[in-house]
Amino acid sequence: MRRLRRIALPTRALDALAAYQSALDRAVKAERKKRLPKVGERVEATWQGRRPNRAIEAVRCALRAMASGLERCMYCEDSHGCDVEHLYPKVPRPERTFVWSNLLWICAICNRQKNDAFDEAMLDPTVDDPFEHLALSLATGRYVAREGSHRGAATLRVMPRLASEQTLIRGRHNAVVKLHAFLRDYDGHRAQGRIAEADAIRRVVVEEPFSATFAALLRASKEPGAADVLDDDLLAVLSRQPEMYDWLNDADAARADAARTKIEALAKAIRIRRSSRKKRAPRA
Ligand SMILES: [Zn+2]
Numbered sequence: 001m002r003r004l005r006r007i008a009l010p011t012r013a014l015d016a017l018a019a020y021q022s023a024l025d026r027a028v029k030a031e032r033k034k035r036l037p038k039v040g041e042r043v044e045a046t047w048q049g050r051r052p053n054r055a056i057e058a059v060r061c062a063l064r065a066m067a068s069g070l071e072r073c074m075y076c077e078d079s080h081g082c083d084v085e086h087l088y089p090k091v092p093r094p095e096r097t098f099v100w101s102n103l104l105w106i107c108a109i110c111n112r113q114k115n116d117a118f119d120e121a122m123l124d125p126t127v128d129d130p131f132e133h134l135a136l137s138l139a140t141g142r143y144v145a146r147e148g149s150h151r152g153a154a155t156l157r158v159m160p161r162l163a164s165e166q167t168l169i170r171g172r173h174n175a176v177v178k179l180h181a182f183l184r185d186y187d188g189h190r191a192q193g194r195i196a197e198a199d200a201i202r203r204v205v206v207e208e209p210f211s212a213t214f215a216a217l218l219r220a221s222k223e224p225g226a227a228d229v230l231d232d233d234l235l236a237v238l239s240r241q242p243e244m245y246d247w248l249n250d251a252d253a254a255r256a257d258a259a260r261t262k263i264e265a266l267a268k269a270i271r272i273r274r275s276s277r278k279k280r281a282p283r284a
Helices: 011-032 039-050 054-066 108-114 150-158 166-191 195-207 211-222 232-240 242-268
Strands: 083-086 103-106 134-136 143-145 272-274 280-282
Touching: 011 039, 011 054, 011 242, 054 083, 054 103, 054 242, 083 108, 103 108, 134 150, 134 211, 143 150, 166 195, 166 211, 166 232, 195 242, 211 232, 211 242, 232 242
Parallel strands: none
Antiparallel strands: 083 103, 134 143, 272 280
């Protein structure tokens, strides 16, 4: 997990989400008055019913562009993200079902594990810097909660696979090994003036899964004791090629820029229906 930047949705899409949310809030309120309220079913049906709408399509488009690598899951960064995730689950927190800041991008495996498990202390990669709460060992590929961080611990409690699943641990370890090779190759190409070859390596690095390993490596290189964690050789590469520190941020910004036209087109196509109270009420 690493810090990701949330894309600003166009006003028209935010208005549509707000209208869906108020309609859902009213429906939930009415449901709760019944003898045997079926709030969960109502919330799920409303969410599913809105999924084909352009506003939700714009949400998916923005989340895919915010996710690291090639649309990787925002939690494990390994599998392809395939669904909108509610950080605060729809049930028991229906009041955040259509709230943009509550929506993330997740893979099927993480989604199954998180399900409705939730802890308010859980990290949000679009708000928090996960490295302030979780330490990623470059030697082993393991995550542990930083000492004293109850938020790091809460995140690993809700999503235990992040800390314990062998395929993720090994995948992160392999990612560190690959990074060493890629970054040295990049340096070699630059030294020989082979700019196109160097740039091809940069493009591969920023699309690799487990992008937090790269962020962790860059972070470790700036910390006291860097020489204990990273080879002198790699530290020398990083000091010769300081642009590497911007690669991930630049790639995140480029993905957001590339998605902007599509998101704006979707938002523009949202149909606004005038209700009897002459209030703008987006329908789809
Ligand atoms: Zn995942």
